[in-house]
Amino acid sequence: MNNEADVKLNHQKIHSRKVGMYVCLILLALVSFAPFYLMLTNATRSTGDIVSGFSFFPGNNIAQNFREIQQRVDVIAAFKNSLIISGFSTLLTCYFSALTAYGFVAYDFRGKGVIFTILLVIMMIPGQVSIVGFYKMCKGLNMVNTFWPLILPSISSATTVFFIKQYAETALSRSAIESARIDGASEFMIFNRIGLPMLSPAIFTMGITGFIASWNNYMMPLILLSDPKKFTLPLIIRALNADAQDRTVGGMYLAIAISVVPIMIVFFMFSRYIIDGVNAGGDKG
Amino acid sequence: MQQTVNFSKVSQKKVSRKRHSKLDKNYYGYFFIAPFFIVFLIFGLYPILYTLYLSFTSYDGFADPQIIGSVNYMRVFKDPQFYEALKNTLIMWVMGVIPQFIFAFALSAIFSYNRIKAKGALRALYYLPRLVTAVSISALFNQFLSYPSGLLNQFLLKTGLIHDSINFLSNPIFAQGSVGFIHWWMYYGNTMIMVMAGMTAISPSLYEAARIDGANSWNIFWKITMPLLRPITLYVFLTSMIGGLQSFDVQQILTGGSGAPQGKLLTVVMYLYNTAFQYNNYGYSAAISYYLFFFIVIISLVVFIGRFRGGKSKS
Numbered sequence: 001m002n003n004e005a006d007v008k009l010n011h012q013k014i015h016s017r018k019v020g021m022y023v024c025l026i027l028l029a030l031v032s033f034a035p036f037y038l039m040l041t042n043a044t045r046s047t048g049d050i051v052s053g054f055s056f057f058p059g060n061n062i063a064q065n066f067r068e069i070q071q072r073v074d075v076i077a078a079f080k081n082s083l084i085i086s087g088f089s090t091l092l093t094c095y096f097s098a099l100t101a102y103g104f105v106a107y108d109f110r111g112k113g114v115i116f117t118i119l120l121v122i123m124m125i126p127g128q129v130s131i132v133g134f135y136k137m138c139k140g141l142n143m144v145n146t147f148w149p150l151i152l153p154s155i156s157s158a159t160t161v162f163f164i165k166q167y168a169e170t171a172l173s174r175s176a177i178e179s180a181r182i183d184g185a186s187e188f189m190i191f192n193r194i195g196l197p198m199l200s201p202a203i204f205t206m207g208i209t210g211f212i213a214s215w216n217n218y219m220m221p222l223i224l225l226s227d228p229k230k231f232t233l234p235l236i237i238r239a240l241n242a243d244a245q246d247r248t249v250g251g252m253y254l255a256i257a258i259s260v261v262p263i264m265i266v267f268f269m270f271s272r273y274i275i276d277g278v279n280a281g282g283d284k285g
Numbered sequence: 286m287q288q289t290v291n292f293s294k295v296s297q298k299k300v301s302r303k304r305h306s307k308l309d310k311n312y313y314g315y316f317f318i319a320p321f322f323i324v325f326l327i328f329g330l331y332p333i334l335y336t337l338y339l340s341f342t343s344y345d346g347f348a349d350p351q352i353i354g355s356v357n358y359m360r361v362f363k364d365p366q367f368y369e370a371l372k373n374t375l376i377m378w379v380m381g382v383i384p385q386f387i388f389a390f391a392l393s394a395i396f397s398y399n400r401i402k403a404k405g406a407l408r409a410l411y412y413l414p415r416l417v418t419a420v421s422i423s424a425l426f427n428q429f430l431s432y433p434s435g436l437l438n439q440f441l442l443k444t445g446l447i448h449d450s451i452n453f454l455s456n457p458i459f460a461q462g463s464v465g466f467i468h469w470w471m472y473y474g475n476t477m478i479m480v481m482a483g484m485t486a487i488s489p490s491l492y493e494a495a496r497i498d499g500a501n502s503w504n505i506f507w508k509i510t511m512p513l514l515r516p517i518t519l520y521v522f523l524t525s526m527i528g529g530l531q532s533f534d535v536q537q538i539l540t541g542g543s544g545a546p547q548g549k550l551l552t553v554v555m556y557l558y559n560t561a562f563q564y565n566n567y568g569y570s571a572a573i574s575y576y577l578f579f580f581i582v583i584i585s586l587v588v589f590i591g592r593f594r595g596g597k598s599k600s
Contacts (some may be wrong), residue, residue, distance in 0.1 A: 021395060028388075029410040032474070036413075038436065039425055054439040096320050103317025107310065115318065122325060124585040125333070128531050128554055129578040132561050132571045133335030134328075136344075149328070156325040187313045216418040218534050223562065234420040241424040242541045252428060259421045267416055271409040274416070275478055 039260065042253040050249045061250055069240070069251035075258060077229060078236040082259075085147050085221075085232060086214040089154040093210040094203045096155040101164035102195045105172055123158040128219060135223050145227045150220055160206045167202035205273045212263055212274075233259040340571035350568065357572035366548075367573060370556040373461070373549055377536070378529030380465025381472070385525070388469070389476035394506055397484045398492075411474030419471065423538035426467055430454055454539065457549035464550065467535050476521055483517035484510060516591065523588045527581055533558065553577050 042050050045059035069075055104116060138149045172195065180190045196203070218234045225231060231239070237259055240252055267274060340357055342350035361367050392411070396404060414422065429436040433450035441447045453459050487510060495505050511518075533554040536544065542559065544551025553573070561570035 018399070021399065021401075025392075025395070025401070025407055028392075029407055032410050032414055032470070035422075035425055035429070035470075036417075038429075042428075051434045054436055054443070096324075100318045100321040103314045107312075107314030107317070109311050109314035112314065115322075119321075120589075122329065124589065125329070126527065126531055126578070126581050128533070129574045129581070130329075130332040130336045131558070132339055132567050132574060133332035133337075135561070136339065136567065137332055137335055152324060153328040156321045156329060158325075161321065181310065187310055187316075191317070212416050216416075216420075218418070218420050219558075223558075234418055237418075237420050237424045238538060241427060241538055249428065252424070256421045256425050256428075260417050263417050264413070267409070267413060271412070272405070275408065275412060 036260065036264065039253055039257050042250065043257040044254075045250055047248050047250045050253070062254065065248070065250040065254040068248045069255050072243070072248075072251075073231070073236050073239055073255075074228070075233075075236060075255060078231050078233045079258065081147070081230060082215055082232040082234075085150050085217075086211050088147075088151045089214040090207050090211040092151065093154040093157045093160050094207045097157055097160035097164050097206065098196060098199050098203050099191065100161045101168050102172070102191055102199070104161075104165050105168040106174075106177060106191075106195070119158050119161060122156075123162060131219065131223055134220075138224060144224055145230055146224075147230070149224055150214075150217070154210070154214070157210065160210060163206050164199055164202045168199055171198055171202070173198065205276055208266060208270050208274055212266065215263060336571045336574055339568055340575050342568045344567040344571075346565040346567055353568070357569050358575075360569065361572050361576055366551075367553070367556065367576070369548065370544075370551045370553045373544075374530060374532060374552040374554075377461050377464045377468070377550075377552070378526065378532065380462060381468030382522075382525050382529065384465075384469045385473045385476050386522075388473040389480045389521075392473075392477045393481040393484050394502075394510065396481060397510075398502055398505075408474070408478065411477060413474070414471045415475040417471075419534035420538055422467060422471060423535045426463065427454075427539055430463060455546050457546045460539070460546055460550055464532075464535055464539065468529075468532070472525070476525070479521050480514065480517065483514050487513050519591055520588060523584050523591075527584055527588075530577065530581060530584075 037056075041056065041058045043065065044062040045055070046061040046064065049055070049059055049061070066075075104112065134149070135144075138144050143149045176194055176198075177190055180194055181187075185193070216234065217232075218238075221232045221235055222238070225235060228239075237255060240255055339350060341352055341354060343353045343356075344350035395401065396408070401407070430453045432438065432452040432454070435453075437453065438447075438450040442450065453463065491509055492505055495509055500508070531554050532552050536550045536552050537555055537558075540550045542555070542563075544555055554577070557570045557573040557577070560566045560573060
């Protein structure tokens, strides 16, 4: 009898502990998501509404907010610029990182170990340290206010190479490469036809993270782009945020939402792949 | 990593043996890795060396750089503003990293010891802020914290906790705290996922054995999980420190680049950015960069050696 009651009590204790745990977990999820929710609702409310009181419900002022903001800065052009830079960066990162990783795995050449160690060291170099030299170099090459210095460096992304190489070590089938070689295919054709498809899961994961990183890039565009026509979304947000006189709060929220929502969509579509890529290393937080 | 090095040593021997075969295409490896290294030389290494050169000059962006020796370095060494910026950077990093670690470990423990429904969805939500543009997040929080009618003020007024709006971002301690909060909010999910990867690697049989011996979850966490996680904890901690030393986006947006109030939000990278791109003192800025570089290299070396040795002791 006594024993049975004990077990029952114990069950209850475990049960209430579980409930408490779920409450905490859900509260934390709300803390993580609430700012985005408020961003979305406020993007649809008029500045007057937002300033006069706080509400969880969306309004119907989104078109007006957009017009207000578009008058001050060109959001559409900034969106396009961000998309061009991130898109081309992603393509280059994917192709050339796979090429490099394949080179390390499919071939045995002299000095490979040393060269790979150099790559690991490159992975650790902080980008912000050389901004002065980077800027001066781009100025000398007439690349200031162009997208080239924001796109081309994507060809040498050490973190991406590292991740794809790790994957390639198990996924690359040497016998398929060998038989294609016997069939007379050239080495680059083998890579394009056989290597790339085999590596595509890893390329895909790194492609998503690469796209997001490029979309969020702030410091390099800040240094290199001074022409408002070339601004990316983060630069637009900065300009609006700094402009304290004429505050259209609703428009400000909308501009922030425009820069954030594409990332949220990409994330909710591919969150599994993205979280897989977190442990790729060199992910600074 | 250790393994890769060994592997390539073995394969080098193979190379020399196979060199004369007609089917030997191994030299193609150089062509495949060439684009990466060529682009790195131009856009990676050259700017680093060029920054080093500029750090020994008095370059103002207009006249040709004049070599002035180590003057810039001596100046940084005695520059109170540099140390102030370094102090601010570290304070704001600590404010963010402590709660980050507490949440990351607590959540990882909850997820590893219990069967949680909707684990994937929760994890994704915790991770989401990490991916969103830091600039946008800062601008968003700037709106929330704004004076006099930002969201936080409205909320506190409505609930009757305060009677007059507070200008939060004009108070140095609150402003630094806000940065710490934003950093926590952005990165705790990321830290959690890294810690969790380490926790899932611990064999469940260890936990089972401990439970049979009568240990409870609390004891298991402190006596088994934490000691086994020491290498990954060190790694996450140091990479977070490297990131923290370079923090720029949040503080720059919250203060419009000035680092106000009272310069307490000025970070090292903001200081070097302002020195170069606001005051055109490129040479001095380059020297600041190299001081920062020096700190980061030391931390990176610890990470690198830690990883290297960690791999060795496991095998």
